[in-house]
Amino acid sequence: MRTITDRGVAPTKYQPGDVVRIRSDLSRDTDYFNECSGRNDGGCDVVDDMIDQVGQFRTIRCINDYGGIFRYKLLEDEGDRSWTDEMFVDFSSSDEDDGDIIQQELNLTDFLKGGVK
Secondary structure: OEEEOOOOOOOOOOOOOOEEEEOOOOOOOOOEOOOOOHHHHOOEOOOHHHHOOOOOEEEEEEEEEOOOOEEEEEOOOOOOOOEOHHHEOOHHHOOHHHHHHHHHHHHHHHHHOOOOO
């Protein structure tokens, strides 16, 4: 296993440092996958403490590469869980109002981190 902490190194949809939102319909009865590896990676299961995070914004801490099977690790859960693209809200497909709200929240997050001038 290789841990990736630099942006642009992994061929994944999200990169270390990206802020994501956990999808509200996350389910223990579903296997979730990453776009870059398709349905060939066995999927990723959901456990109870992941369900507790639905709707929350989280930060990608790093990406673990298990020989071409990629799993996100989140800053807020100290990397204890493995996450995939399908476990997050795809901002590009959300309706316009949700997108505006999300962008405002992301701008606030950047501001609080000192990233917005």
